[in-house]
Amino acid sequence: MFDLKGYGPELLSGAVVTIELAFLSLALALVLGLIGAAAKLSNSRVAVGVATIYTTLIRGVPDLVMMLLFYYGGQVGVNMLSDYIWETYEVDFFFQFNPFISGVITIGLIFGAYMTETFRGAFLAVETGQIEAARAYGFSKWHTFRRVMIPQMLRHALPGIGNNWQVLLKTTALVSIIGLTDMVRVAEEAAKAERMPFHFFIPVAFVYLVLTAGSELFIKWLDKRANAGVIQET
Amino acid sequence: MPPDFIAAWLNKNEIFTAMTIMEYWDGMVTTVQLVFLCLVIGLAFAVPLAILRTVKNPFVSGPVWLYTYLFRGTPLLIQLYIIYYGIAQIPGIQQTFWWEIFREPFYPALLAFSLNTCAYTTEIIRGAIVSTPHGEIEAAKAYGMNWFMRMRRIVLPSAARRAVQAYSNEVIFMLHSSAIASVVTIVDLTGAARNIYSRFYAPFEAFIFVALCYMALTFILVFVFRKIENHLLRHQRPAGS
Numbered sequence: 001m002f003d004l005k006g007y008g009p010e011l012l013s014g015a016v017v018t019i020e021l022a023f024l025s026l027a028l029a030l031v032l033g034l035i036g037a038a039a040k041l042s043n044s045r046v047a048v049g050v051a052t053i054y055t056t057l058i059r060g061v062p063d064l065v066m067m068l069l070f071y072y073g074g075q076v077g078v079n080m081l082s083d084y085i086w087e088t089y090e091v092d093f094f095f096q097f098n099p100f101i102s103g104v105i106t107i108g109l110i111f112g113a114y115m116t117e118t119f120r121g122a123f124l125a126v127e128t129g130q131i132e133a134a135r136a137y138g139f140s141k142w143h144t145f146r147r148v149m150i151p152q153m154l155r156h157a158l159p160g161i162g163n164n165w166q167v168l169l170k171t172t173a174l175v176s177i178i179g180l181t182d183m184v185r186v187a188e189e190a191a192k193a194e195r196m197p198f199h200f201f202i203p204v205a206f207v208y209l210v211l212t213a214g215s216e217l218f219i220k221w222l223d224k225r226a227n228a229g230v231i232q233e234t
Numbered sequence: 235m236p237p238d239f240i241a242a243w244l245n246k247n248e249i250f251t252a253m254t255i256m257e258y259w260d261g262m263v264t265t266v267q268l269v270f271l272c273l274v275i276g277l278a279f280a281v282p283l284a285i286l287r288t289v290k291n292p293f294v295s296g297p298v299w300l301y302t303y304l305f306r307g308t309p310l311l312i313q314l315y316i317i318y319y320g321i322a323q324i325p326g327i328q329q330t331f332w333w334e335i336f337r338e339p340f341y342p343a344l345l346a347f348s349l350n351t352c353a354y355t356t357e358i359i360r361g362a363i364v365s366t367p368h369g370e371i372e373a374a375k376a377y378g379m380n381w382f383m384r385m386r387r388i389v390l391p392s393a394a395r396r397a398v399q400a401y402s403n404e405v406i407f408m409l410h411s412s413a414i415a416s417v418v419t420i421v422d423l424t425g426a427a428r429n430i431y432s433r434f435y436a437p438f439e440a441f442i443f444v445a446l447c448y449m450a451l452t453f454i455l456v457f458v459f460r461k462i463e464n465h466l467l468r469h470q471r472p473a474g475s
Binding site: 065068073196 | 312409428438445453
């Protein structure tokens with residue numbers, strides 16, 4: 001029905017790369033966001049300072065610049081580290097930075113900062129009475145965090161996570177610039193070779209549209225479930 | 235006097251010479267021009283589109299919805315590629331004067347960025363218009379204001395107050411998104427950094443320096459928007475301050 005000039009399988013595997021990248025970076029971002037929010041809400045000044053510097057730095061710098069820095073700088077950094085390890089300990093340690101890993105690390109770090117803000121707000125929305133009650137029952141700090149705060153905060157964090165996910169999904173297109181063969185890269189090469197830009201970019205745009213529209217519906221469903229026990233004013 | 239180690243580092247550094255600083259400066263000028271122009275164009279079209287988007291007739295609001303949905307649901311990079319590579323493929327364009335304009339990569343990028351930011355801004359303003367307190371509109375009607383005057387005097391100023399915070403985020407987002415202009419051979423800040431990186435093979439110097447430039451621009455924007463917000467919301471300040 002739609003002639004992709006033999007680029008179909010490549011585009012499909014590119015789409016798989018995009019989705020893998022998006023999910024792995026989401027996982028990293030969620031972990032970093034939880035750690036960041038916990039640090040921001042802790043009593044330790046050092047933790048608050050580090051988390052604040054992290055979120056401010058990330059939100060001040062474009063994602064593409066971060067990605068280029070991690071991709072080009074990451075390899076140079078690893079080389080310097082492995083030289084140092086070889087000279088001091090005589091251990092051969094080498095690690096090849098590829099675009100996929102730098103993509104996951106960069107996108108995860110960037111959205112970790114946004115998730116930190118989301119989770120921080122959500123944690124603050126948990127009633128203090130709940131936390132006091134948990135403490136009164138003899139829950140340790142960690143237990144209160146895991147059993148009381150996280151389950152109750154998720155409901156408030158869900159809309160923010162959803163928004164961040166939508167932006168993250170579109171940010172994955174940037175990894176094509178550092179040379180990862182995701183679907184944007186394949187489409188670009190195909191468009192240049194066949195001189196048919198609309199023919200290749202519009203289907204790719206459509207795939208992104210389907211992904212964002214699908215996740216919009218899924219987030220709505222999750223939100224409904226998470227708020228099942230709450231009376232909603234209309 | 236700077237500490238000795240900074241002076242020593244500056245003396246033996248070969249990267250931050252007058253030449254490369256000028257390159258960064260030109261890049262910064264391009265970035266600021268591009269972002270400023272696309273924001274002005276985007277905002278100018280977003281206000282009427284947002285009003286159309288709130289009209290009840292689906293044949294009026296539907297197309298605007300479709301436009302914002304398409305541009306918000308796809309990556310800006312793809313939109314840029316479609317416009318940048320696509321314009322040359324429009325049959326007959328190479329014979330018209332448009333080709334003189336769009337042959338430069340700056341203008342396709344400006345078009346793509348304007349369309350993108352206009353879509354996001356339309357939704358921001360629409361949200362603000364829709365949440366206008368009903369009483370304000372009723373009061374305006376009771377004073378005998380017609381639709382146009384109501385829009386101009388009541389709805390839009392009140393919407394501006396509610397939209398300014400989300401809009402400041404969009405402006406910063408656009409500044410950061412403008413970095414992708416460097417992939418279509420525009421030498422903006424990021425483009426300058428990429429050139430300098432490939433000349434000296436010095437990723438840290440090249441990219442950390444532009445990161446700082448972008449951060450400075452971001453902080454200036456945050457500062458300016460805080461001033462604007464204070465100005466727009468000055469009636470809400472507690473008395474006596």
